[in-house]
Amino acid sequence: MTAGTPTGTLSDRANLLLSCLHEHHLLTTRQLQQLLLPTGRLRGMQKLLALLVQRGLVASVGHKAGRRNRQRVWYLTPAGVDVVQAVPGTRPSRSKPLTRQLAEGQLQHHTLAVNDVGIAFVQAARQRGDDCGPLGWQHEVVHRAGTRRTDVVISDAVLRYQRHPDQGFSVTYRFIELDRSTTPVERLQAKLENYARAASYTAQGAKREEWRERYLALPEVLLVLTGAPPGRLERRAANLVALCKSTPTLGDDPVIPISICQLSELTEHGPHAAIFTRLGQPETQCDWRGEGGRA
Structure with a gap:
């Protein structure tokens, strides 16, 4: 397999993370932790995101300014969108897939x-x-x-x-x-x-x-x-x-x-x-x- 190819079975939490990014477009590491690991350590979310990066399903950019400026802002790659939309019952996205340029822009x-x-x-x-x-x-x-x-x-x-x-x-x-x-x-x-x-x-x-x-x-x-x-x-x-x-x-x-x-x-x-x-x-x-x- 080439680097970045989605392989293996994802955990329920990983699948929910992908669904959150599909529905909410952009989320910081801290926001993802608040949603999915409210009693856990930030390091746990960072490890899960690193796995999804390795599989080519998510990507990130820096936060433009403010209190989150040391955090990453996460979004789905096209491969990540495909994984989520392959799940029966998933609501189709109404917007075009995010690019790095869009994720870094005024939308953020x-x-x-x-x-x-x-x-x-x-x-x-x-x-x-x-x-x-x-x-x-x-x-x-x-x-x-x-x-x-x-x-x-x-x-x-x-x-x-x-x-x-x-x-x-x-x-x-x-x-x-x-x-x-x-x-x-x-x-x-x-x-x-x-x-x-x-x-x-x-x-x-x-x-x-x-x-x-x-x-x-x-x-x-x-x-x-x-x-x-x-x-x-x-x-x-x-x-x-x-x-x-x-x-x-x-x-x-x-x-x-x-x-x-x-x-x-x-x-x-x-x-x-x-x-x-x-x-x-x-x-x-x-x-x-x-x-x-x-x-």
Whole structure:
């Protein structure tokens, strides 16, 4: 066999790692450890990744900047994509395979931040005995918001979270919108308006809203702010709330519930902490379900 040829049987953990990269595109070594080896040592994840590199299934680039700058950022090689997609029932990838150039580009910061959001929910679910696993969120999900071809809203991710049966069965969805403070607040407000349109959109001839064909309940929007110091993010959130207040679908009684938080607080305190501001109720903070509000 030539070097890099996938041979032998992979462990369940190795296969799950490949599936995570297939679903989430880019993950750091630390993120993979948080997902797959939460009680293990980082060295264990590094050894598993070294094996997959040897088999030609994964590759890595350096982190562009920030606290992860000494970590590697991992993605699937074409051979790795083939291995995952050969498994029956695997959801086809909606994006083209990553190259080194793409993994090192502007995509990196945004994708890793979205995955930090998902990991925060995975960790919270573990602590509470709920169900939100390493594949509990899906990136770049398209939803219709009108009759024209361009009337769509693309969620950065859709997250699925299931409460422990002892607490009463419930499945909760969230549209994840990750804002890195790189665009005017007006553009962010316009995208939230599109979410409101999607919540009301009914295809011609249909008897109910289109989202009901995909979800048991209407997903709320979770807007996560990052890319700037906390004080600046607070001002950005306040400006957004003020702008949305004058928008009929996003005002005091939004068509679709929208919660806002900072990524740093979400990763530090988890989604069950009172770190969220609800659009329409900016004077109180609550958890991700809108519960436990405090002034």
